[in-house]
Amino acid sequence: MTRPNKTYRSDLDLLKGFAIMAVVLYHMGISASGYLGVDAFFVINGFLIVPKVVRDIANGQFRYFAFLEKRTVRLFPLAVLAAALSLLAGYYGMVPDDYENLAQSVVATNIFSNNILASITTRNYWETVNEFKPLMHTWYLGILFEFYLFFPLVVMAVKRLSKKMGFGFDKYAVITLLALSTLSVLLYLNPSVSTGDRFYLLPYRFFELSFGGLAGMWIADHRQGRLYRHGALSGACFAILSLILFVGAFQIGEQPVGYNLDSGAAYTGDYFIPQNILLLTTVVLTLFFLVSENTQSCLVSWLQKAGGGIFCTLGIISYSIFIWHQPILAFYRYYISTDLSLRFVLVYVIAVPTLSYITYRWIEQKVKLCLQTRIVLLLAFVLTSGAALALYLHAGVVRDIPELYVQKDNVSRSMFAEYNDRVYAYDVDFPQDNGKINVLVVGNSFARDWVNILLESEMAGKANLSYAYQIDKKHIGRIRRSDRIFIFGWKHDVPYYVWENLRPEAEVWGIGTKNYGNSTGTIYKNRHRSDYFQQTIKINPNFFVINDLLKAEWQDKYIDLLSISAVGKNSVAAFSPDHKLISQDTKHLTLGGAKYYAKTIDFKQIF
Numbered sequence: 001m002t003r004p005n006k007t008y009r010s011d012l013d014l015l016k017g018f019a020i021m022a023v024v025l026y027h028m029g030i031s032a033s034g035y036l037g038v039d040a041f042f043v044i045n046g047f048l049i050v051p052k053v054v055r056d057i058a059n060g061q062f063r064y065f066a067f068l069e070k071r072t073v074r075l076f077p078l079a080v081l082a083a084a085l086s087l088l089a090g091y092y093g094m095v096p097d098d099y100e101n102l103a104q105s106v107v108a109t110n111i112f113s114n115n116i117l118a119s120i121t122t123r124n125y126w127e128t129v130n131e132f133k134p135l136m137h138t139w140y141l142g143i144l145f146e147f148y149l150f151f152p153l154v155v156m157a158v159k160r161l162s163k164k165m166g167f168g169f170d171k172y173a174v175i176t177l178l179a180l181s182t183l184s185v186l187l188y189l190n191p192s193v194s195t196g197d198r199f200y201l202l203p204y205r206f207f208e209l210s211f212g213g214l215a216g217m218w219i220a221d222h223r224q225g226r227l228y229r230h231g232a233l234s235g236a237c238f239a240i241l242s243l244i245l246f247v248g249a250f251q252i253g254e255q256p257v258g259y260n261l262d263s264g265a266a267y268t269g270d271y272f273i274p275q276n277i278l279l280l281t282t283v284v285l286t287l288f289f290l291v292s293e294n295t296q297s298c299l300v301s302w303l304q305k306a307g308g309g310i311f312c313t314l315g316i317i318s319y320s321i322f323i324w325h326q327p328i329l330a331f332y333r334y335y336i337s338t339d340l341s342l343r344f345v346l347v348y349v350i351a352v353p354t355l356s357y358i359t360y361r362w363i364e365q366k367v368k369l370c371l372q373t374r375i376v377l378l379l380a381f382v383l384t385s386g387a388a389l390a391l392y393l394h395a396g397v398v399r400d401i402p403e404l405y406v407q408k409d410n411v412s413r414s415m416f417a418e419y420n421d422r423v424y425a426y427d428v429d430f431p432q433d434n435g436k437i438n439v440l441v442v443g444n445s446f447a448r449d450w451v452n453i454l455l456e457s458e459m460a461g462k463a464n465l466s467y468a469y470q471i472d473k474k475h476i477g478r479i480r481r482s483d484r485i486f487i488f489g490w491k492h493d494v495p496y497y498v499w500e501n502l503r504p505e506a507e508v509w510g511i512g513t514k515n516y517g518n519s520t521g522t523i524y525k526n527r528h529r530s531d532y533f534q535q536t537i538k539i540n541p542n543f544f545v546i547n548d549l550l551k552a553e554w555q556d557k558y559i560d561l562l563s564i565s566a567v568g569k570n571s572v573a574a575f576s577p578d579h580k581l582i583s584q585d586t587k588h589l590t591l592g593g594a595k596y597y598a599k600t601i602d603f604k605q606i607f
Helices: 010-027 036-058 066-091 096-110 114-120 128-132 136-165 169-189 195-202 206-222 230-248 275-290 298-316 318-335 342-362 369-392 417-426 445-455 475-481 496-500 542-554 561-565 589-601
Strands: 437-442 462-467 484-488 506-513 537-540 571-573
Touching: 010 206, 010 230, 010 275, 010 298, 010 318, 036 136, 036 169, 036 206, 036 230, 036 275, 066 096, 066 136, 066 318, 066 342, 066 369, 096 136, 096 206, 096 369, 096 417, 114 136, 114 195, 128 318, 128 571, 136 195, 136 206, 136 318, 136 542, 169 206, 169 275, 195 484, 195 506, 206 275, 230 298, 298 318, 298 462, 318 342, 417 462, 437 445, 437 475, 445 484, 445 506, 462 475, 475 496, 475 542, 506 542, 542 561, 561 571, 561 589
Parallel strands: 437 462, 437 484, 484 506
Antiparallel strands: 537 571
């Protein structure tokens, strides 16, 4: 059965060094395909971990909980330290929603399940909002640990069945892992699977770790630890893999072919190489590299020695780099600027490796599995999880924030979401004729913001409000009774039956898009400055393009919210004239924001 291979391979450190550089550059917004570095790490991890586990199970030496404890001691110390420091940094100036979300992530990180939390909440790894989450990247640890939980149980079950039924364990352990890996690939390629599930959940990632493990088993069992010697082919493989990691993802065409109304993202066409093909190619090339004697390659040998072995050093400390690079980036973007200045980049590329080397030497290498370590890690878990849970239950509020109508002693969880979601209560038919105007509002949370504006305005007592998340033929009765219909979206997407069932005097209006930057933290951090309430927010210029396109479609039947808050070129006001934050999450309106628009809009022109 699988034989151990304890020979140090500096070429693996070289690969890890390139992979971690790709990941960091991706999070810096420099390399569009750098996220694939994580996929390389998955394959490497499987290659190193799986063969030993299978060998120990075969020999009857495997202890499941001892294995999990060992992996916990490897991963948890740095993760809990980063979580604790993030909580402290967040106290300084995170707005309640963001601090509450950070508290959630701390608890999820501590129990290695931030990937599950992300699949439920964020759903999309590529959303800009993730740039401001200090622990966003710990989803990777979640998948790793869930793999450690699951795959040994599968192999142990095969071992038990092999004893009971008298078949060969070695063969069927491989067959089982190969079958599960194939199923995982098919699940990953299933077009009906959501982006969030495919990215964040183990069933869709299992094959990367498992294929790595199977490659390690093949080398140990069938090659007696001997790697394949390919020479120049190994160098070509590494060169292609590096190109994919750093520049593999680029789109066809430069001109936008469409826009996302909520995020302002422009669609510029399909990727030249589809993302799923890029990932699978990364896995295959990483496997080829792992089973090859790469020192035969001139390119690999030269890179191993280049700069005094700097790339290999980055690989050796890659876990520390992975842990620290994102919190530093996130808090810089949250508290200072979304634009990474040259000065910051220069400091960052020195500070992150330096800090990582320190934590590698004094934490990764020093922490050993013993009673003292168990006690310290348990205390760290209890203290950070307890503090985070308390913050979460208190809605992330640590001080009074008058500009958000927030009082420390009177809070409720999800209070801002509740303000927007209260509109769901209006998903009802209109009452019998009562002399009021019948108003139907259709659309997502942006449409619900418009309902809140109406509820805070003079129209609150003059209109019968009805809300529908998505218009459907079942709403024809409401359509026929409506005096005004407000829809968030493109006019050309309005279903035909809306127009066919309109009353002659009824009107259909478009609700405009809006945006208030990427992070409220960049505003709130300046709360002690004298010009705090005069601040403006630079937003994605695409929102002004989208607004003009919507206005052109709807013409004079358009609620132009963006122009109301616009200040100069590509900027909007952060506060209302009475010093209330217009938005707490940069997308949706606060109570103060709804009141601001309610006072500013001329409803006589609409009604």
